[in-house]
Amino acid sequence: MTCGQVRKRLSEYMDGELGVRPARALTGHLEACPSCGGRWRSLRTALEALAEAPRLEPREPIAARVLDRLEVESRGPGLALLFRPFWKTRPLIFPSLLPAAALLVVVLAAALALDRDAEPLPTVITRGAEWGPTGPSGTESNPLFLSSEVSAPRVRTAAPITADLMVALGEEPLFVETVVARDGSVSTVTLLDGDSQQAGPLLEALRRQRFEPGRRNGRPVAVSLYRLISRMEVRPPIT
Amino acid sequence: MAAGDIALRPAEALAGGASLERGLVEECCRGDAQAFARLVALHEGMVFNLAARLLGDAEEARDLAQEVFLQVYRTLGRFEGRSTLKTWIYRIVVNQCRNRRRWWRRRRKDRSRSLETLTRSEEERLAEGSGRMEGPDERVERRERARAVQSALQRLSFGHRAVLLLREVEGLSCEEIAAALALPEGTVKSRLSRARESLRRALTDGKEAAP
Numbered sequence: 001m002t003c004g005q006v007r008k009r010l011s012e013y014m015d016g017e018l019g020v021r022p023a024r025a026l027t028g029h030l031e032a033c034p035s036c037g038g039r040w041r042s043l044r045t046a047l048e049a050l051a052e053a054p055r056l057e058p059r060e061p062i063a064a065r066v067l068d069r070l071e072v073e074s075r076g077p078g079l080a081l082l083f084r085p086f087w088k089t090r091p092l093i094f095p096s097l098l099p100a101a102a103l104l105v106v107v108l109a110a111a112l113a114l115d116r117d118a119e120p121l122p123t124v125i126t127r128g129a130e131w132g133p134t135g136p137s138g139t140e141s142n143p144l145f146l147s148s149e150v151s152a153p154r155v156r157t158a159a160p161i162t163a164d165l166m167v168a169l170g171e172e173p174l175f176v177e178t179v180v181a182r183d184g185s186v187s188t189v190t191l192l193d194g195d196s197q198q199a200g201p202l203l204e205a206l207r208r209q210r211f212e213p214g215r216r217n218g219r220p221v222a223v224s225l226y227r228l229i230s231r232m233e234v235r236p237p238i239t
Numbered sequence: 240m241a242a243g244d245i246a247l248r249p250a251e252a253l254a255g256g257a258s259l260e261r262g263l264v265e266e267c268c269r270g271d272a273q274a275f276a277r278l279v280a281l282h283e284g285m286v287f288n289l290a291a292r293l294l295g296d297a298e299e300a301r302d303l304a305q306e307v308f309l310q311v312y313r314t315l316g317r318f319e320g321r322s323t324l325k326t327w328i329y330r331i332v333v334n335q336c337r338n339r340r341r342w343w344r345r346r347r348k349d350r351s352r353s354l355e356t357l358t359r360s361e362e363e364r365l366a367e368g369s370g371r372m373e374g375p376d377e378r379v380e381r382r383e384r385a386r387a388v389q390s391a392l393q394r395l396s397f398g399h400r401a402v403l404l405l406r407e408v409e410g411l412s413c414e415e416i417a418a419a420l421a422l423p424e425g426t427v428k429s430r431l432s433r434a435r436e437s438l439r440r441a442l443t444d445g446k447e448a449a450p
């Protein structure tokens with residue numbers, strides 16, 4: 001074994017993935033060759049230092065903040081969304097879609113009845129997003145999330161977001177879900193968190209955006225994008 | 240290991256963990272907020288540490304951890320149990336960190352905070368808060384080591400950093416990393432080999448070649 005071969009295989013050697021014979025040859029080389037032996041020791045020291053680095057911990061538990069945000073969504077306009085992933089993708093829990101739809105309506109009605117000042121749902125549903133049976137994944141009614149297999153839609157026509165629109169926003173950021181349809185149009189814009197009255201015109205602007213659709217295996221798919229929008233900055237889609 | 244040997248895993252432990260996990264996921268899917276809180280509490284330490292190491296910024300990591308769990312909540316219905324829940328969460332963390340970094344580079348070049356400073360204070364807090372009895376010298380040394388590791392990590396590419404953290408800190412096998420990153424196992428192994436060497440170099444000649 002040459003030094004070059006040895007160095008290339010140190011990682012496998014470390015993981016015990018070399019066969020018995022190559023491993024023995026490598027051990028022999030490390031004992032005999034000071035240069036490779038030094039390399040091996042410094043590699044181990046480096047990885048030990050990494051493994052021993054203290055685990056960073058959040059100053060306060062994250063669970064409480066996440067639940068707070070879900071609470072906002074379930075009380076507010078995001079209610080429908082909160083239910084959507086479950087009854088749409090888990091038919092076992094809702095064996096028939098009819099009761100599921102009925103349940104949704106009841107919950108919505110109850111929420112509206114409790115709060116007389118409740119605003120209309122700010123969800124802008126244009127098409128293809130009916131509360132019906134789930135389509136195959138990658139269609140508008142069952143969009144995919146970005147991943148290494150799903151490419152991100154690219155903006156073709158930017159949202160006509162004017163300075164006025166941004167100024168109209170309050171201090172609180174908006175958390176918005178956008179579904180980019182297979183033809184590159186925006187099929188749904190849902191306000192997940194934020195003041196729906198102030199957000200209205202902005203949501204409408206987002207709906208007019210046009211995209212080069214996201215793709216999976218080269219074929220256009222509907223993709224769900226999450227965005228945080230605040231007066232200061234527009235964050236990229238969060239997947 | 241001789242060719243043909245099969246590595247046996249502690250099957251019982253795996254099965255028990257998996258069925259517990261499935262139960263928890265099902266409770267979450269039924270809308271049980273407490274079950275979801277348990278799920279978050281179980282994984283938040285891992286999510287935060289991984290995100291902070293990947294991003295090099297504790298504050299961003301805290302934000303990101305929230306987004307990760309919101310995504311987990313919204314997409315839990317699609318979790319099919321082909322991988323473990325943890326592997327699935329690793330994948331979401333790495334994806335979100337990668338996206339966030341891309342965005343940083345485009346938007347916040349000029350007004351980005353020093354990534355190291357925040358993490359450094361975090362490191363110090365931890366080093367000081369550790370309950371172990373140790374002398375001041377030892378503490379300084381430990382802190383220096385932790386700092387050197389963090390700064391070496393930040394000099395690696397994102398892909399190298401992700402593989403290294405999953406392997407050396409989270410203790411995943413190459414097979415699990417392949418599942419979490421949606422990469423072929425062979426790619427993970429060669430990337431891991433290069434990442435280890437990059438870290439070694441960053442830590443050994445890091446003193447001369449400061450960032």
Ligand SMILES: [Zn+2]
Nearest residue numbers: 003033035036
């Ligand atoms: Zn040699």
